[in-house]
């Protein structure tokens with residue numbers, strides 16, 4: 001049936017080998033912890049780029065490779081997720097970018113479904129911040145192994161032991177440092193290499209634009225160089241557990257590294273740790289819990305749909321994580337939810353704004369498929385042997401706004417645009433019983449999603465919209481059968497999502513409590529993260 005691709009299947013050994021040398025990672029952090037700087041520094045070290053682009057300081061910063069949408073550039077935050085690929089010591093690292101802003105946590109959630117381990121980046125002066133914890137919770141649910149990087153050690157910050165204590169109490173992961181700082185935050189005299197006991201010292205380079213040269217000093221000579229700070233570092237690290245690969249993979253411990261991304265300090269070590277310790281791409285479980293071995297025919301799933309990456313083309317790209325087999329451009333795959341064929345004539349790999357056509361991809365790689373209007377986050381694509389990977393959980397909306405077309409004659413564009421944005425997962429489109437289809441309600445996890453909607457409706461769908469917050473802020477999931485009863489209650493709105501879920505909206509918790517009292521049999525449940 002799908003001859004073109006079947007004829008070219010590689011031998012299973014090669015697929016397994018390629019999978020074994022792939023690491024799929026994402027960085028989780030709170031905004032400003034230094035994620036973009038770290039990404040640049042990693043690429044610099046892996047020699048994927050010649051010079052780190054950061055000029056340090058958001059406003060005047062040259063765009064980094066992972067910041068490319070104009071909205072991102074204006075705001076200095078990452079909204080969209082792209083993956084960058086680089087090679088280090090024979091290992092291919094696919095670094096999937098995560099939007100740092102809390103309002104885009106749903107996108108981040110999807111990205112985390114596509115990776116095999118994460119780097120938790122912590123600002124040494126701030127410890128575990130809100131967004132880091134929120135993202136960590138997602139990792140915990142997926143039991144993703146976590147490598148911790150304490151950043152900005154060149155600046156005054158918290159005590160290193162206190163940071164370890166915070167990690168252990170708040171994440172439950174036992175910190176197992178691989179390096180330890182010599183000198184307190186802001187007085188950075190080098191790092192103890194736990195493995196060898198050596199002192200690693202770094203030469204700062206102007207603006208962190210090039211790799212910081214590293215000098216290794218034997219333990220016997222270290223004290224002469226850094227004084228009593230050497231003994232202190234030894235005493236401190238002696239209090240902490242050592243790395244255990246099995247416990248790390250079981251998400252019970254987290255190896256910890258210290259550094260300063262902006263000065264390129266500690267980055268080379270982080271790369272080595274990714275190569276040595278991060279798990280390789282392995283068999284992924286399907287909805288029935290059965291693993292699909294990496295050497296089976298191609299399979300993958302969409303973890304992100306992105307529009308407008310190229311303003312000239314208004315194209316829509318679905319990012320696929322390859323789970324098994326060889327991906328070859330031109331293959332015709334089966335789109336699992338519809339059973340329809342999907343042609344992969346236009347497949348790309350992305351490097352920030354640059355894209356290049358990809359001809360081959362292996363398990364663990366990320367491929368962008370162009371013209372992917374039919375694909376939604378979570379959809380499985382496969383070749384030959386059917387597989388369905390588990391859906392990606394959606395975040396429950398916490399904000400609701402009513403949307404209207406400014407020009408009512410543009411109803412076609414209005415509906416087309418909104419349903420497209422809903423399909424991409426930019427927003428959740430709800431039809432209210434009360435208002436009807438001309439005045440849908442948009443559910444969002446974060447307010448900023450509405451700005452994306454307004455922007456894209458104007459520029460992409462040529463239909464400017466007005467948005468008005470709904471006075472209803474408490475949402476409950478219910479069943480379609482409850483619609484009539486709820487609809488007859490004053491001040492309660494019932495709306496239906498495009499996936500058929502019924503949501504009841506209340507102005508406040510008191511109103512919800514009253515309705516519950518009036519109708520004790522009604523099925524009403526808090527939204528929570530939809531699993």
Ligand code: GDP
Nearest residue numbers: 031032033034035036037056057152260261262
């Ligand atoms: P993001 O929001 O997490 O992507 O953070 P950025 O990479 O944009 O960094 C936020 C700010 O912290 C920028 O001004 C960086 O120059 C600065 N920064 C990043 N890493 C370091 C570091 O190691 N030391 C110091 N002192 N500043 C850093």
